[in-house]
Structures are given as C-alpha cells and as structure tokens.
Amino acid sequence: MEKLSFKELNLSKEILKAIEDLGFEEATPIQSKAIPTALQGKDIIGQAQTGTGKTVAFGIPAIQIIDTNVNKIQSIILCPTRELAIQVSEELKKLSKYIKQLNILPIYGGQSIERQIKALKNGAHIIIGTPGRIIDHINRGTLKLDDVRMFILDEADEMLNMGFIEDIEYILQKTPKDKQTLLFSATMPGPILDLAKKYLKNPEYIKVVHKELTVPTIEQYYFEVKEKDKIEVLSRLLDIYNPNLALVFCNTKKRVDEVVTSLQARGYNAGALHGDMKQPQRDKVMLKFRTGQIDILVATDVAARGIDVENVDVVFNFDVPQDEEYYVHRIGRTGRAGRYGRAFTFVSGKEIYKLRDIQKYTKTKIKLEKIPTLHDVEESKASLIIDKVKRIINEDNLERYIDIIERIINEEYTSLDVAAALLKIIINQDKRFEDIDDNKVDFESGMVRLFINVGRNHKISPKDIVGAIADKVKLPGDLIGRIDIYDKFSFVEVPVEYAKEVLEIMKDNTIKGKRINIEIAKSK
Numbered sequence: 217m218e219k220l221s222f223k224e225l226n227l228s229k230e231i232l233k234a235i236e237d238l239g240f241e242e243a244t245p246i247q248s249k250a251i252p253t254a255l256q257g258k259d260i261i262g263q264a265q266t267g268t269g270k271t272v273a274f275g276i277p278a279i280q281i282i283d284t285n286v287n288k289i290q291s292i293i294l295c296p297t298r299e300l301a302i303q304v305s306e307e308l309k310k311l312s313k314y315i316k317q318l319n320i321l322p323i324y325g326g327q328s329i330e331r332q333i334k335a336l337k338n339g340a341h342i343i344i345g346t347p348g349r350i351i352d353h354i355n356r357g358t359l360k361l362d363d364v365r366m367f368i369l370d371e372a373d374e375m376l377n378m379g380f381i382e383d384i385e386y387i388l389q390k391t392p393k394d395k396q397t398l399l400f401s402a403t404m405p406g407p408i409l410d411l412a413k414k415y416l417k418n419p420e421y422i423k424v425v426h427k428e429l430t431v432p433t434i435e436q437y438y439f440e441v442k443e444k445d446k447i448e449v450l451s452r453l454l455d456i457y458n459p460n461l462a463l464v465f466c467n468t469k470k471r472v473d474e475v476v477t478s479l480q481a482r483g484y485n486a487g488a489l490h491g492d493m494k495q496p497q498r499d500k501v502m503l504k505f506r507t508g509q510i511d512i513l514v515a516t517d518v519a520a521r522g523i524d525v526e527n528v529d530v531v532f533n534f535d536v537p538q539d540e541e542y543y544v545h546r547i548g549r550t551g552r553a554g555r556y557g558r559a560f561t562f563v564s565g566k567e568i569y570k571l572r573d574i575q576k577y578t579k580t581k582i583k584l585e586k587i588p589t590l591h592d593v594e595e596s597k598a599s600l601i602i603d604k605v606k607r608i609i610n611e612d613n614l615e616r617y618i619d620i621i622e623r624i625i626n627e628e629y630t631s632l633d634v635a636a637a638l639l640k641i642i643i644n645q646d647k648r649f650e651d652i653d654d655n656k657v658d659f660e661s662g663m664v665r666l667f668i669n670v671g672r673n674h675k676i677s678p679k680d681i682v683g684a685i686a687d688k689v690k691l692p693g694d695l696i697g698r699i700d701i702y703d704k705f706s707f708v709e710v711p712v713e714y715a716k717e718v719l720e721i722m723k724d725n726t727i728k729g730k731r732i733n734i735e736i737a738k739s740k
C-alpha cells in the first residue's frame with residue numbers, strides 16, 4: 217500500500233509542525249489510508265500490524281476535528297488498559313502540542329476520582345480512558361458525551377469482546393447518533409468484525425495486513441521446555457541475547473510474581489506488572505521499564521496490547537497464550553516501527569497443539585530452537601566481555617594498567633596467560649559458576665558429576681539417591697542426569713547451577729539411615 221507524506225494529508229499546520237518534531241518522515245500505510253478517510257467523515261475499521269502507527273492514524277483525526285471554541289468533549293477514545301490510556305494520551309499531547317487551547321484528559325481507574333472530577337469541570341476536548349471509570353463518571357453526572365463527534369475504540373476486537381461489550385454499549389448510548397466511529401486493532405477475528413458492523417455506518421474496512429499477521433522483522437522461535445526448567449532456560453537466553461529491554465509474558469498473576477522473584481534471586485533486574493497491583497505501583501514499574509531502570513518486565517496480558525516501549529528487543533512467552541490473537545499482540549511489543557526483534561515461546565507438553573493453532577492463525581512459521589547449554593552461555597559471555605575489551609583498548613588510556621601487567625609478564629607468564637586468567641575471573645563473577653571448577657563441569661551438557669560415597673554393602677539404589685536429593689533440594693527431578701552405582705560409591709550428574717545447593721544440603725546427610733558423603737567428582 218502506498219505511503220504518503222504527511223504534507224499530502226491536509227493536516228493543520230500545528231499538527232504538521234508537531235509531526236516534524238516527532239521526526240516522522242512519511243506516513244505509514246495505515247496512516248496514509250485512514251487519516252484522509254476519517255477526515256472525510258467516514259466510519260472506519262482499521263486493521264494493521266503491531267507497531268505500524270495506528271495511534272497516529274486515529275489520533276490526528278481525533279485532534280483535527282476539535283473546535284477549541286467549544287468547551288465540550290468532542291472526541292472519546294477507549295482503551296482496554298490504564299497503561300495504554302496513559303500512553304495514547306501522551307502521544308496525542310505530543311501531536312497537539314502547538315494547539316495551545318486544546319485539552320486532552322486521560323480518565324482511568326486507580327487514579328483519584330476527585331482530581332478527575334475537577335479536571336473534567338475545567339473542560340476537556342478529548343478524553344482517553346478505560347470503560348469502567350468512564351461509566352463511573354457518566355453515572356455521577358461528571359462526564360457528558362452529548363457533543364461527541366468522534367468515537368474511537370483502540371484494540372477494538374478486545375473492546376468488543378465479552379468482557380467489555382456491555383460497557384461499550386452503555387457508553388455508546390450516551391453519545392449522539394450522528395457521530396463518527398473508528399475501530400482499530402492489529403487483529404480482527406471474523407465474529408467481532410460482524411458484530412462491529414452493528415455499531416458502524418457504512419464503514420470503510422481498511423486492512424493493511426500482509427500474508428502474515430505478525431511483522432516480518434520479528435524472528436520467532438520456540439523451545440520445548442519442561443515447566444520446572446523454564447526459569448533456567450529463561451536465564452540462559454537472557455544471558456546469551458543480553459537484550460536492552462525484555463518483556464516476559466505469563467498466563468497468571470501468580471506466575472508473574474513467581475518468575476519475578478526467581479529472576480531477582482538470580483540477580484536480574486526484573487519487575488512485575490499485573491492487575492492485582494495498585495495503580496501507583498503499576499505506574500512506577502512502567503516508568504522504570506520505559507527509562508531502563510529495570511530491564512526485564514514480567515507481565516500478564518495487561519501489557520500485551522498497544523504498549524509501545526522503545527528498545528524492547530526480546531519478548532518471551534513464558535507460557536503459551538490462551539488466545540491466538542494474544543500471541544500476535546504479545547510479540548508485537550518488539551519489532552516496532554520497522555525495528556528488529558525476537559520472540560521466544562516456551563512450550564511444555566500439550567502446549568505444542570496451541571502453538572500449532574497459533575501458527576495457522578498468524579500464517580507464520582515459528583521455528584524450534586535448541587535450548588542453549590551452559591557452555592553456550594559462557595561463550596557468549598566471553599564474547600560480550602571481549603567486545604568490551606576491544607572498545608576499551610581503542611578508547612581508553614591504559615598505560616597505568618600496562619605497567620602492572622608488564623611487571624608480571626617479565627617474571628614468568630605470557631600476556632596470553634594473564635589475559636586468560638583475567639577472563640576467567642570475570643566470567644566466574646557470575647554466581648552460577650562460582651566454586652565449580654571448569655574441569656569438573658561437562659560443559660556440553662552443563663552437568664556436574666557429584667561423587668557420593670555410600671559405604672560398602674549398603675543396599676542403596678540409584679533411585680534412593682535421586683529420591684533423597686529431590687527430597688531436600690528443589691531440584692527438578694528429571695534434571696538429574698545419569699546415575700551410576702559402583703562398588704561403594706556412585707555418581708550423580710546434576711546441572712551445574714544446582715550442584716552447589718545439592719552439595720550444601722546433602723553434606724552430612726543420610727540415606728536409608730546410612731550416612732553418606734557427597735562431593736564434586738573429578739572430571740571424567
């Protein structure tokens with residue numbers, strides 16, 4: 217579809233100037249098509265992929281139709297979440313920054329109602345909000361929609377879904393019949409499209425989707441992961457890809473809290489976002505994420521739709537989403553405005569069937585990828601460090617340090633020895649590698665052999681040992697690898713990151729009433 221320059225769209229000079237400030241060079245396809253159509257007064261169903269500028273596509277018409285001489289609400293935009301209402305209102309404020317008399321007001325739950333009442337009394341031309349709080353104001357008589365000329369649903373398919381439909385109908389009843397209605401989303405399932413027509417007059421269906429429903433700049437992979445290994449796999453992928461910002465989606469609030477706790481325990485800078493949190497907390501975590509003070513946001517689907525944060529370069533589906541549409545919206549938090557992104561989905565057991573449905577729905581291929589080993593993690597850590605080293609060599613003055621190194625080298629070591637030892641020190645700063653000697657770890661599998669002395673003639677089976685360890689250590693049972701019993705001792709193989717914990721807890725322990733001795737075995 218054709219892209220136009222904003223100058224060709226008949227926009228007011230104030231809006232054009234604001235767009236120039238935003239640095240947009242040309243209108244995206246959905247903007248090129250939807251803005252002129254909306255300005256002609258037509259109803260629109262607009263469907264375009266995630267991150268392709270739908271907000272500006274409805275935001276500009278919503279602003280341009282306002283008569284600032286009339287101190288009444290003339291455009292209303294409904295969004296499914298508070299975070300999205302805030303974001304859309306920020307974007308509209310940027311677009312209208314040169315229209316001094318224009319008032320834009322976000323109205324959402326969790327914010328002081330008194331303050332909103334005061335602001336509404338002062339007058340607003342455009343309100344952007346979540347349905348619940350808007351209905352609250354309608355019922356209190358603090359919000360009147362009699363002069364609304366443009367009614368917009370962002371994430372329209374979600375808004376016309378079961379959860380919101382009654383609220384939407386209630387709000388619609390309070391608006392004039394002859395208004396203009398615009399619906400936008402990246403997904404528009406058939407039944408919702410049929411339903412939408414009930415509310416629209418002779419709408420133009422503007423669909424800018426290609427063969428696939430997801431954008432081609434997002435690489436999509438899935439991993440077959442057992443439930444209990446998900447955190448470990450997530451950590452490895454975070455270490456390897458080292459994203460600027462990452463979003464991790466879980467299916468429940470409880471899961472979100474668990475994942476955040478585990479990530480924080482492993483030293484990651486993660487925060488939670490879900491609907492059970494108080495609004496100030498939600499605002500705080502969003503702000504921290506937008507400013508990079510936390511770099512991993514673990515969220516339920518409250519963050520799946522519409523949220524636009526620059527630099528999110530990886531999205532994880534810690535759980536496969538229940539709805540196919542949600543997959544599209546979740547992964548669409550990366551790869552925005554033509555940028556590049558990655559989406560990783562963890563699939564355990566039967567979830568593979570859901571993944572198949574998702575691929576059919578989105579018409580994309582999600583590729584199976586192998587779980588990286590700890591050896592891979594170490595390699596990529598090393599290469600990150602080496603990149604940094606190269607930068608420092610090129611940019612910094614290292615004379616002081618060169619003097620120190622020279623003194624060592626003159627004695628008995630080569631500079632290669634010194635560099636290798638320093639690299640080892642840096643890599644081992646990671647808790648997971650501490651104390652576990654390289655030559656005792658099988659880096660191919662990421663396993664460590666534990667030597668267990670069970671004493672002679674004690675009838676202790678491999679099952680007893682595994683059982684005893686699994687009893688004491690929250691070690692995923694089937695993460696225990698090979699186990700061999702020899703004469704009076706045995707080896708168990710456990711993942712390196714659990715080895716320390718197993719050692720710690722099994723020290724001075726007994727199996728079947730017999731004292732056992734456990735230590736890290738020499739390399740095989």
Ligand SMILES: Nc1ncnc2c1ncn2[C@@H]1O[C@H](COP(=O)(O)OP(=O)(O)OP(=O)(O)O)[C@@H](O)[C@H]1O
Pocket residue numbers: 239240241242243244247264265266267268269270271272401402521522523524548549552553
């Ligand atoms: N014409 C343009 N040129 C360059 N960037 C743009 C343009 N229009 C919008 N953008 C930027 O693209 C990003 C994505 O826009 P937006 O959030 O509106 O996407 P969307 O289509 O609503 O996606 P979603 O379906 O996820 O809600 C924003 O950061 C926005 O500022």
Ligand SMILES: [Mg+2]
Pocket residue numbers: 270271370522
């Ligand atoms: Mg959007």
